[in-house]
Amino acid sequence: MKKRDLVTKTLIQVRFSEVDSMGIVWHGNYIKYFEDGREEFGNKFGINYLDFRNRGILIPIVKIGCDYKRPLIYGDFAVVETRFVNCEAAKIQYEYTLSHHKTHEIVATGSSTQVFLNLNRELLLDFPPFFLEWKKRNGLIAGH
Amino acid sequence: MKKRDLVTKTLIQVRFSEVDSMGIVWHGNYIKYFEDGREEFGNKFGINYLDFRNRGILIPIVKIGCDYKRPLIYGDFAVVETRFVNCEAAKIQYEYTLSHHKTHEIVATGSSTQVFLNLNRELLLDFPPFFLEWKKRNGLIAGH
Amino acid sequence: MKKRDLVTKTLIQVRFSEVDSMGIVWHGNYIKYFEDGREEFGNKFGINYLDFRNRGILIPIVKIGCDYKRPLIYGDFAVVETRFVNCEAAKIQYEYTLSHHKTHEIVATGSSTQVFLNLNRELLLDFPPFFLEWKKRNGLIAGH
Amino acid sequence: MKKRDLVTKTLIQVRFSEVDSMGIVWHGNYIKYFEDGREEFGNKFGINYLDFRNRGILIPIVKIGCDYKRPLIYGDFAVVETRFVNCEAAKIQYEYTLSHHKTHEIVATGSSTQVFLNLNRELLLDFPPFFLEWKKRNGLIAGH
Numbered sequence: 201m202k203k204r205d206l207v208t209k210t211l212i213q214v215r216f217s218e219v220d221s222m223g224i225v226w227h228g229n230y231i232k233y234f235e236d237g238r239e240e241f242g243n244k245f246g247i248n249y250l251d252f253r254n255r256g257i258l259i260p261i262v263k264i265g266c267d268y269k270r271p272l273i274y275g276d277f278a279v280v281e282t283r284f285v286n287c288e289a290a291k292i293q294y295e296y297t298l299s300h301h302k303t304h305e306i307v308a309t310g311s312s313t314q315v316f317l318n319l320n321r322e323l324l325l326d327f328p329p330f331f332l333e334w335k336k337r338n339g340l341i342a343g344h
Numbered sequence: 345m346k347k348r349d350l351v352t353k354t355l356i357q358v359r360f361s362e363v364d365s366m367g368i369v370w371h372g373n374y375i376k377y378f379e380d381g382r383e384e385f386g387n388k389f390g391i392n393y394l395d396f397r398n399r400g401i402l403i404p405i406v407k408i409g410c411d412y413k414r415p416l417i418y419g420d421f422a423v424v425e426t427r428f429v430n431c432e433a434a435k436i437q438y439e440y441t442l443s444h445h446k447t448h449e450i451v452a453t454g455s456s457t458q459v460f461l462n463l464n465r466e467l468l469l470d471f472p473p474f475f476l477e478w479k480k481r482n483g484l485i486a487g488h
Numbered sequence: 489m490k491k492r493d494l495v496t497k498t499l500i501q502v503r504f505s506e507v508d509s510m511g512i513v514w515h516g517n518y519i520k521y522f523e524d525g526r527e528e529f530g531n532k533f534g535i536n537y538l539d540f541r542n543r544g545i546l547i548p549i550v551k552i553g554c555d556y557k558r559p560l561i562y563g564d565f566a567v568v569e570t571r572f573v574n575c576e577a578a579k580i581q582y583e584y585t586l587s588h589h590k591t592h593e594i595v596a597t598g599s600s601t602q603v604f605l606n607l608n609r610e611l612l613l614d615f616p617p618f619f620l621e622w623k624k625r626n627g628l629i630a631g632h
Numbered sequence: 633m634k635k636r637d638l639v640t641k642t643l644i645q646v647r648f649s650e651v652d653s654m655g656i657v658w659h660g661n662y663i664k665y666f667e668d669g670r671e672e673f674g675n676k677f678g679i680n681y682l683d684f685r686n687r688g689i690l691i692p693i694v695k696i697g698c699d700y701k702r703p704l705i706y707g708d709f710a711v712v713e714t715r716f717v718n719c720e721a722a723k724i725q726y727e728y729t730l731s732h733h734k735t736h737e738i739v740a741t742g743s744s745t746q747v748f749l750n751l752n753r754e755l756l757l758d759f760p761p762f763f764l765e766w767k768k769r770n771g772l773i774a775g776h
Contacts, residue, residue, distance in 0.1 A: 215524065216365070216370075216527060216537060217364065217370050217372055217520055217523060219365040220360065220361065220363060220364070220365065221360070221364065221365060221367045221418060222690060223365045226360075226361050227663070227693040227696060228361055228660060228664055228667070231659070231660035232503065235503065235505060236503065239503070249504060249562070250562070260654065260700070260703070261659040262700045263697075263698070263699050263700065264659060264697065264700075265695075265696065265697040265698075266695070266696050266697075267694065267695050268692070268693060268694045268695065268696075271753070274537070275538065321703070359664070359667065359668065359671070360667060360671060360681060361667060366548065368548070371519070371548070372516060372520055372523070375515070375516035376516055376647070376649055379516070379647065379648060379649060380647065393648060394706070394707065402510060404515070404556070405556060406556045407553075407554070407555050407556065408515060408553070408554050408556075409551075409553040410552050410553075411551050412549060412550045415548070415609070418681070418682070465559070504658075505652065505658050505660055507653045508651060508653070509648070509651040509652065509653060509655045509706060511653045514648075514649050516649055562653060
């Protein structure tokens with residue numbers, strides 16, 4: 201079975217309202233850029249917020265991290281690379297690399313972890329069947 | 345019947361993340377300050393978002409406006425005065441005055457209008473009974 | 489002299505973080521969408537924030553307004569039409585029309601007004617020469 | 633020398649605009665809550681953004697992390713505990729604990745790291761004298 205490369209690239213344009221008084225993008229906005237990347241990934245590969253929500257599953261973020269390397273300024277374009285991390289626990293993990301669009305210099309790296317809840321907000325300890333099938337289809341489970 | 349003065353004053357502290365690259369509060373954040381004022385009003389007088397929501401009524405904003413007079417900078421404190429405007433149509437209207445906490449200079453003025461929807465998002469052309477009672481209790485309906 | 493149609497259309501995708509607990513875009517985010525439109529206009533026609541800033545002129549917003557017609561939900565695409573309004577006073581005015589991308593239904597309309605300040609934040613009562621030239625080039629001043 | 637306990641507690645009220653379509657605070661807003669805590673700490677202990685800025689030093693965030701334990705909903709009050717972490721490298725580190733105001737249950741924990749830049753945005757490898765003095769005054773440097 202051919203494995204797809206589970207990664208997307210999302211173009212970001214820095215908005216005026218995202219820049220702080222030091223003239224650079226306020227650090228909290230990178231969390232939004234990562235979400236832009238994660239949403240494009242979910243849309244492309246069929247595992248976005250609504251794909252889960254329509255099956256009665258919530259996928260809240262439980263952990264987020266960001267390392268800032270270089271500033272972004274007003275008018276900059278950047279690319280978020282969102283990469284699916286295959287983990288054995290009942291979680292969804294992504295790694296993010298944010299780069300300048302022109303120079304390809306790395307601006308920031310980050311990661312996020314999501315868990316599965318039912319609509320009563322109870323933690324699901326096993327992969328939901330829908331997601332298990334998705335992992336199989338993408339060659340992410342050994343023996344399949 | 346003694347009329348209460350239907351107004352609240354809400355203290356605002358400018359956050360670092362609210363200041364733009366010109367060193368002043370980004371204009372879109374004033375809409376948030378007005379909402380802070382509106383929520384305090386709603387909590388104090390018993391007509392907040394949840395008071396309506398629990399009765400099956402949504403109160404979305406349909407009109408907003410803001411006039412900017414003076415800038416706010418990082419570290420400034422300001423006061424939002426939120427004043428209920430008694431209107432005869434099935435709407436909720438507020439007027440806002442944002443002032444410097446120390447100097448009392450006016451920073452901005454604004455207004456908002458909300459309508460009533462049921463949970464199917466259909467417009468209600470009459471005041472919901474709950475709100476009609478509220479208006480009576482506050483001496484806002486002639487003859488009461 | 490041929491007049492250019494001073495209007496831009498900017499595609500917007502609703503972000504997850506822009507949707508509120510009623511499942512629709514929080515009203516304050518429309519101010520950001522208008523700014524997205526205004527920035528695209530400024531970039532296309534050479535009168536963006538930096539074009540002024542590099543000539544020692546600040547162009548803060550002094551008035552904003554928005555009328556909300558229909559909600560936007562998560563995943564929606566919308567188009568901001570940004571139209572330059574030719575006014576005789578030393579101001580920059582825009583009108584905005586936000587529409588659903590597919591249905592073309594109008595979601596919101598709005599407007600903004602900006603003034604000219606020097607770097608001491610003093611109001612300029614006349615058009616800056618740079619902007620006067622721009623208006624002439626675009627056939628916006630009678631007799632030219 | 634008596635050591636002060638280098639910690640502040642900051643009360644947060646969840647804003648309507650901070651809640652997402654799942655009815656809980658959008659995860660990116662916790663970064664703002666941590667900043668609220670960090671600013672109160674900086675104001676109380678004399679090491680805020682402007683204390684550095686006025687000495688020609690910028691203190692950008694280079695690393696941030698957050699672990700989410702429980703959701704916050706609209707109307708909740710929470711407390712950010714901001715604790716200074718004494719580190720030997722030329723950095724400023726804080727740890728944050730966000731708790732429900734009433735139940736004291738932990739909502740989230742997090743951390744941030746800042747570095748020192750001069751106004752040319754060059755990294756300073758040593759503590760700025762102003763900050764070294766501050767550390768001495770607070771008994772954070774051995775032998776003092």
